[in-house]
Amino acid sequence: MRIAFDNSYAKLPSRMFTAMPPTPVDTPTLIAANADLAALLGVDIDSPEAASIFAGNTVPDGAAPLAQVYAGHQFGNWNPQLGDGRAIMLGEVVGTDGIRRDIQLKGSGPTPYSRQGDGRAWLGPVLREYIVSEAMHALGVPTTRALAAVTTGEPVYREDVFPGAIITRVAQSHIRVGTFQYFAARGDVEALQALTDHVIARHYPDAAGPADLLDQVIARYAALIARWMSLGFIHGVMNTDNVSIAGETIDYGPCAFMDVFHPQTVFSAIDQFGRYAYMNQPGIGAWNMAQFATALIPLMSDREEAITTFTEAVHRFPDMHEAEWLKRFGAKLGLAAPSAKDVSLINDLLDLMARDGADFTHTFAQLGSEKARDQFLDRDAFDVWHLRWQRRDPDTALMAQANPQIIPRNHRVEAMITAGREGDYAPFHALLRAVTQPYAALTDDTAKYARAPTDDERVQRTFCGT
Template sequence: MRIPFDNSYAALPDGFFTRLSPTPVKEPKLLAWNADLADMLGIEGADAAERAEVFGGNILPDGADPLAQLYAGHQFGNFNPQLGDGRAILLGEVKDKDGTRRDIQLKGAGPTPYSRRGDGRAWLGPVLREYLISEAMHALGVPTTRALAAVATGEAILRETGPLPGAIVTRVAASHLRVGTFQVFAHRGETEALKTLTDYAIARHYPKVDGPLGLLRAVCAAQAELVAQWMSLGFIHGVMNTDNCSISGETIDYGPCAFMDAFHQGRVFSSIDRQGRYAYGNQPQIVVWNMAQLATALLQQMDDKETAVDEATEIVHDMPELIEAAWLRRFAAKIGISSPRPEDVDLINELLSLMQADGADFTNTFRSLGTERARDHFTNLEAFDAWAQNWRDRIEGEPDPHAVMHAVNPAVIPRNHRIEQMIEAAVEGDMAPFERLLKALACPFVETDAELQRPPSEDEIIPATFCGT
C-alpha cells in the first residue's frame, strides 16, 4: 500500500502529542472500504487483506508518524484540564487531489497516555454508526469528518452489557484541532505553545486571516454555518463539548448523535444528557458558548488584553446574528424560497410549531411540501391548511420553488431505528443492511428505497443513543 504522507502536526513540539503506534489486533478483517475517498487521498495498491492489516493497526505504512493528540475540554459545561486521544491514533496526513491537507486517524486503535483507565478500543456498533452517519452527512453536503475504512479486530471488547465484537474506524478530517486543543495550553499558561498552535491553525485552515482574533472570527463564521445546517436537517449532535468542536468547522465525533423523526425543539437523544444541555433547539446557543471558550483561550497570548477582550467579545456577540441569517437562508430553501425576507422567519416558525404540536416527521414533512402527502403529517388540518395557503401566496413568483425544496430536503436520512437494526445484523455477521443503508444514503435526495424513508413504528422507536466508550 502506498499512502502519500506529508505530516505537519508531528513536526510541532513534543508537548502537543505523544508518539506511539497502534496496538496490534488479533484477526483484522476489512468490513468496509471507501474506494472513492481512498482515490481522493491518493492511496494506491493493496488488497482487502493488507487494508485490514494497515487500518486494523497491525502494519505501519511507510511515511506514517503515529501519535495521540493532547487537548482539554468542557464536557457538559465542566472543564477537564486534560483529555486527549484516549482511543485514537493519528497515522499522519496527506494532501488530497484538491490540495487540501487531511488527517488519517485510527479510532479504536488501543490505549494511549490519555485513555483515563479506558481500554482504548471501540466495538462494532459505534464504528459502523460513525461510518454510515459521517458518509451520510458528506452526501448531504455537511462539512464533516469522513470514513475511509471499518475493520473488525477479531477481539471481544468489554462494555457494560458484556463482551462485544471489536472494530476500528479510520477517520479522515481536515484536521483534528479542537477548541479543547487551545484550552489545554491556555489553562497551563503555556503562551508560546498557544502561539505556535494559533499560527499552525491559521496556516492550515484560514491562511488569509490575521492573528488570533482573525482566527476566532473565521471559526465563528464556520461554526455558525455548520450549526444552521444541522438544524435544517433535524440533526442533533448530542455531545457539543468543546473537545468535540472542530476548528475547521467540520462535524466531528459521531457518538450519541441522531436525526429526529417526530419534530420537537427539546428533543434529546444522548443517554448522558439528562438536563437537555445539547437538545436540538439549544444547539445554536451552545455553539456560541463554545466559541466564547475559544475566545477566552486565544486571548491568553495577546499583549494588549484589554483591547483584545473588547474585540473578541464583539466577535462572539455577533455570532447569533450569523446563525440566524444562515438558519433563515437554509430553512427558507426548505420551503422553496430562494430570496428570504425577515418576515419569512414567522412563516417557518409557524410550520415548525404545527409540526411539533402534531409530532410530524421532520424529514418527510419537508420532503412532501407541495404534494397531497403533506397533510398526512398533521391532525390539525384546519391550521395546516391555513398555513399552506399563506405559504402558497408567499412562494408565488419564486423561481421554481419545488426544485429548490427537493435540492435541500432529503428523502433518506440515517434513521435511528435503521442504524440499530443494521448494528444488530452486523453483530451476527450480516453486513447486508449496512450495505443497503450505505447505498441509499449516498444519494439522499433521490427516492430510491421507499422502505428506508419510513419513520419508525411505535415499537421501533429508539429513544436514546449511547457513546461508544
C-alpha cells in the same frame, strides 16, 4: 500499500502529542472501504495490506503515528486534560483536490490519555459513525469521513461483551477548541502561538492573527450548526473537545436525526438535563466560541482590549447563525431569497409540526404534495399555513435540493448494528447505499429507508459507546 504522507502536526512541539504506534489486534478483517474517498486521498484500498493497516497492525512508510492531547468543557464542566484516548493519527495526506487531511485510526488501543480506558471501540459505534458521517457528507454538511472499518477479532467489554472494531477517520484536521484550551490553561503561550500559527496556515490562510482566526471560526461554526438544524440533526455531545477548529462535524457518539419533530428533543443517554437538545445547539455553539475566545486571550498584547474585541466577536454569533438558519430553512420552503418576514412563516410551520408530532424529514420532503397534510392532526391549521406559503411562489426545484428523502433513521441504524453483531453486514452496506443518495427520487429498493419508524421501532435513547 503506499500512502503519500506529508505530515505537519508531528513537527509541532512534542508536548502537543505523544508519538506512538497503534496497538496490534488479533485478526483484522475488512468490513468496508470507501473507494471515492480513497481515490481523493490517493490510497490503494485494494492492497492486500489494507486490513492490516486500517487495524493498526502495520504502520505504513511515511506515517508519523501520534495521539493528540487536549482539554475541554464536558457538559459545562472543565476537564484540564483529555486527549486521544482511543485514537492514533497515522499522518496527513494532501488530496487530489489540494486539501490536507488527517488519517486517524479510532479504536486503535490505549494511549497516555485513555484515563484507564481500554482504548478500543466496539462494532456498533464504528458502524454508526461510518453510516452517519458518510450520510452527512452526502447531505452537504462539512464532516469527518470514513475511509474504512475493520473488525479486530477481539472482544470489547462494556455493559456486555461486544465484537471489537476500528474506524479509519479522515478530517481536515483533528484540532479542537479543547486543544487551544489545554495550552491556554497551562499558560504555555509558546505552544499556543505555535498551534495558532499552524491552524491559520492550514485552515485560514487569510487570517491576520488570533482576532481574524476567531472571526472565521465563528462564521464556520455558525453555518455548520445551521446545517444541522435544517436536517433535524442532534449532535448529542457538543463539548469543547468535540468542536473542530476546521468547522467540520466531528465525534459521532450519541448523535441522531429526529423523526417526530420537537424542539427539545434529546437522544443522548448521557445528556440527562438536555444541555445539548436540538433547540439548544445554537446557544451552546456561541458558548463554545466564547471558550475558544478565552483560550486565545494570552496571545494578545492588550488583555482588556482583547476581551472587548473578542466579546463583540462572540456576540455576533447569534446573528450569523440566524442568517444561515434563514437561508437553510428558506431553501427548504423553496425560497431562494428569504427575508426577515419569512422567519414567522418558518417558525409557524415548526410550531404546527411540534404540536401535531409531524415527522421532520417527511414534512419538508412532501410539502409540494398532498402527503404533507397527512403529517398533521389539525389539518385545517396546516391548510391555512399552506396557503400563506403558496403565496410566496416556492421553487420546487430548490426544495428538492434542500430536502432529503432519506436520512439515517435511528431504527435503521440500530437494526444494522444488531445484524452486524451477528456477522451480517448486508444491512450495513444497503443502508450505506441509501443514505449516500439522500436527494434521489425514491425507488422500490430505497423507499423502505425513507419510512418513519412504527411506535415499537422508535429509538428513544442513543449511546456514546465508550
